[in-house]
Amino acid sequence: MMGDTAFEPAGRAGKSAWGWVLAYGILVILIGLLALFNPLATGLATGIMFGALLLIYGVFAVISGFSSMAGRGRWIEILLGLLAIAGGIAVLLAPYAGAWSLVWALGFWLIVSGVFQVIAALQSSIDKGWRLFLGILDIVLGGILVFADPASSLLYLAVIVGISFIFRGVFLVSLAFVLRKLTRA
Secondary structure, eight states, X not given: OHHHHHXXXXXXXXXXXXXXXHHHHHHHHHHHHXXXXXXXXXXXXXXXXXXXXXXXXXXXXXXXXXXXXXXXXXXXXXXXXXXHHHHHHHHHHOGGGOHHHHHHHHXXXXXXXXXXXXXXXXXXXXXHHHHHHHHXXXXXXXXXXXXXXXXXXXXXXXXXXXXXXXXXXXXXXXXXXXHHHHXXX
């Protein structure tokens, strides 16, 4: 009896934790779809929309990292969340800086995010393939934004951000179901 109650709080936390990861994954997919289907988000609208999306993404990443990802890339989600929050605030404070500077900033954000994902993948034995794939994808997509000419980079923006967020969301949704299965075992 004593041994069963010792693990009860962790079991309850695990049962509710997968729901946060699932909600986070669905939100990230929706953000990716929004980015793909809203190519008119340029100039001021782009700054406001992506600043807000980065803030929301960052908040959910931090919440997810603190709530459910202990030992499974927790620190990387928290760090990426804080980076997204900082990027979102910077974009919202200067939305008139121009669409191209936003594209450039998002490109660098994707590159930095990708580097952190690759580092986490190389240090992890769990989800190594997914994290490595997501990291390389972010580096490539960010590089396209950073090194393309301004007119082309604006055209790539919605597609690149959408692809990155959709793949990240699919990973998080699949992770949520793995966590759910583990808590039921």
